[in-house]
Amino acid sequence: MNILIKSAKIIDPSNEELHSKKRDVLIKNGIIVAISPKIEEEKGTKVVQAKNLHLSNGWFDSGIAFGEPGFEERETIANGLLTAAKGGFTDIVLNPNTHPVPDTSSDIVFLRNRANGHACNLYPLGTLTMNGSGKDLAELYDMKNAGAVGFYDFKHPVENANLLKIGLQYTQNFGGLVFSFPLDTSIYHKGVANEGAISTKLGLRGIPAMAEELQVARDLFILEYTGGKLHIPTISTANSVKLIAEGKKKGLDVSCSVAIHNLFYTDNVLEEFDTRYKVLPPLRTKSDTKALIRAVKDGTIDFVTTDHTPMDVEQKRVEFDNAAYGTIGIENSFGILNQLFDLDTTISLLTNGRERFGLLSPELKEGKNACLTLFNSAEEYVFNDEHINSTSKNSMFLGSMLKGKALGIICNDQCII
Structure with a gap:
């Protein structure tokens, strides 16, 4: 699977080169092949873009x-x-x-x-x-x-x-x-x-x-x-x-x-x-x-x-x-x-x-396996039943005002958004 993440703000405090920078990220067959300010879309590539899109390990x-x-x-x-x-x-x-x-x-x-x-x-x-x-x-x-x-x-x-x-x-x-x-x-x-x-x-x-x-x-x-x-x-x-x-x-x-x-x-x-x-x-x-x-x-x-x-x-x-x-x-x-x-x-x-x-931490670098989380850091909303994907619904946070929402992940050559 080829995936192109467009204009995502990278949050990686350990990476001075990329932290807080907006970048396109190209992933092919589960591997990060390019991280650049602008990457042209190729035919057959799944494009991921969203308002206030953020990206981290x-x-x-x-x-x-x-x-x-x-x-x-x-x-x-x-x-x-x-x-x-x-x-x-x-x-x-x-x-x-x-x-x-x-x-x-x-x-x-x-x-x-x-x-x-x-x-x-x-x-x-x-x-x-x-x-x-x-x-x-x-x-x-x-x-x-x-x-x-x-x-x-x-x-x-x-x-x-x-x-x-x-x-x-x-x-x-x-x-x-x-x-x-x-x-x-x-x-x-x-x-x-x-x-x-x-x-x-x-x-x-x-x-x-x-x-x-x-x-x-x-x-x-x-x-x-x-x-x-x-x-x-x-x-x-x-x-x-x-x-x-x-x-x-x-x-x-x-x-x-x-x-x-x-x-x-x-x-x-x-x-x-x-x-x-x-x-x-x-x-x-x-x-x-x-x-x-x-x-x-x-x-x-x-x-x-x-x-x-x-x-x-x-x-x-x-x-x-x-x-x-x-x-x-x-x-x-x-x-x-x-x-x-x-x-x-x-x-x-x-x-x-x-x-x-005893587990290895992922790295946001070219040539590394893509193990990424996508999120919106600013969206404010009231947490309710429609936000629960679990079979059980026993959440003490129902009715709470939240700031920020996970959008999904790219990992193991899969995109869950």
């Missing part, structure tokens, strides 16, 4: 859930990857939120095979423990060889400290990345919202910030003892930021992420008991949100994730206490981040992070 998300196998009613791999592509993502890390969970090499091969032929690339995580039960380590080495980019019992903490210790020690032999969800279940005790004035007022069981911070402190202490590579997904409190910053100063090989919704919303939105806002970790306070945004800017938080978690309507349209955790977020990530940060920072956040998972 392809976007990456370190934590997305779909459903297949087992929960196809939430999201299939095929529709999930199409949704990600329309949302601007060329590469996603798939959380092990399925039934059964991927805890063997054959499970990882199945997921990779299901993703073959799509414009958006899928990189699966395997579970850290067998069946995700937290009792015995899974086939980590075999899963790594099959293509797993990390090991995570999705949204379940590693309660057994010795198990985390052994996991960190064992994975050093092959450079494996261990995830540890930051939640002390003895303090969490089936909470449903941030413990504070709002949860007390509404009569909701609280999840103290301490439940997250104790687990972070414990995990960092174990990491300091064992070595290895640790990733702490979706932190949500100011003190978690401080603990991780201290760990990094000690030279620990630790990374962390934050969910976009924990940067944008606080627990004040729970006043109407709307289950769209029930997520784990929960929405916290304004002071936490400010600390998280500062940490993103100074690099303490390594990357931002949509934490996209589709749930069927039966699990959301129930009482708040009984509702499932999770919100979708692929379709609106750019429009949220573009309000919180300047454009260069937003694009850096959306393109960084691959190296942590």
Whole structure:
């Protein structure tokens, strides 16, 4: 396929030669063959042009859930990857939120095979423990060889400290990345919202910030003892930021992420008991949100994730206490981040992070594979149902004013616009 992108403003802060310049980009058979102020259209070439067209390296998300196998009613791999592509993502890390969970090499091969032929690339995580039960380590080495980019019992903490210790020690032999969800279940005790004035007022069981911070402190202490590579997904409190910053100063090989919704919303939105806002970790306070945004800017938080978690309507349209955790977020990530940060920072956040998972970052250069995201940086609109491509519709961002919209991607010799 031959594709000509016309007059796109390139956003690539790492590329001084092209950053903020308007260029035509010619792609032939998936390879960037020319980047120039003006390229003449050739017969049989697909021309891509749009108002306020912007272009960057392809976007990456370190934590997305779909459903297949087992929960196809939430999201299939095929529709999930199409949704990600329309949302601007060329590469996603798939959380092990399925039934059964991927805890063997054959499970990882199945997921990779299901993703073959799509414009958006899928990189699966395997579970850290067998069946995700937290009792015995899974086939980590075999899963790594099959293509797993990390090991995570999705949204379940590693309660057994010795198990985390052994996991960190064992994975050093092959450079494996261990995830540890930051939640002390003895303090969490089936909470449903941030413990504070709002949860007390509404009569909701609280999840103290301490439940997250104790687990972070414990995990960092174990990491300091064992070595290895640790990733702490979706932190949500100011003190978690401080603990991780201290760990990094000690030279620990630790990374962390934050969910976009924990940067944008606080627990004040729970006043109407709307289950769209029930997520784990929960929405916290304004002071936490400010600390998280500062940490993103100074690099303490390594990357931002949509934490996209589709749930069927039966699990959301129930009482708040009984509702499932999770919100979708692929379709609106750019429009949220573009309000919180300047454009260069937003694009850096959306393109960084691959190296942590052992993946190569795309390059916007002639002779390189085209792995590009197209977007409009200025369009303002109210996010509603018509903007959702996911099978599930459990978005807490419905009704929000967004600034900026992803138009699609060019990747794997495919154009999804």
